[in-house]
Amino acid sequence: MTAPERPVALGVLVVSGLAFLLLVWWLVPWQPVPGGMPDPAVPESAFTQAQLDRGEDHASVARWLSWSSLAISLAVAGIFGFTRMGAQLLARAGRRWVRWTVVASFGLIIIGRLATLPFALVNRQRRLDFGLTNQTLGAWFADLLRNIALEGVLTSLALVLLLACARRWRRWWPAIAAGERRPWSCSARSSTPRGGADLQRLRVDE
Secondary structure, X not given: OOOOHHHHHHHHHHHHHHHHHHHHHHHOOOOOOOOOOOOOOOHHHOOOHHHXXXXXXXXXXXXXXXXXXXXXXXXXXXXXXXXXHHHHHHHOOHHHHHHHHHHHHHHHHHHHHHHHHHHHHHHHHHHHHOOOOOXXXXXXXXXXXXXXXXXXXXXXXXXHHHHHHHHHOOOOHHHHHOOOOOHHHHOOOXXXXXXXXXXXXXXXXX
16 A cells, blocks of 8 residues: 555544444334333243254354354454465456456365365254254255355355455545445355254244
């Protein structure tokens, strides 16, 4: 970053931060319930102790699987984002940066899913054992492939637009790109544990 560009970048950072704080103050429902939040319901009033123990057994392992999967995903992204490997891939792009962006996006998503596949399979098997799903393994993999395709398309589109802004407006691209939404955040993840919502579906063996 050159000396003339630094004030612009600093100004964009300050304005973006103030705009974010203003939106948070305006849009966040600080008092969503008139008169204050009611007292939480007592779990024992809706579930038996056996159901609660069974739900906690499932949720505790699901949390560790989810956290482990997240750590592996961040490690994979860090390897490509903060090592020479990622820089070497970008150096090969040249004028074919659109094609390379799409290929890199799909490649990173596929590598990340392969790295976390063991955790997803273990979580699927536990959901089968607890009666939370009856989906076959083939249908599960079909959903996973569709999710990868959808996430790859949305991520590639967002990155291509972001890089196009950076190449076209070298000084002002942060402000222009700040208006872009992140559609890929809405993509469904079929391998992600559902957490406490599964409690209501747990069946207790008599």
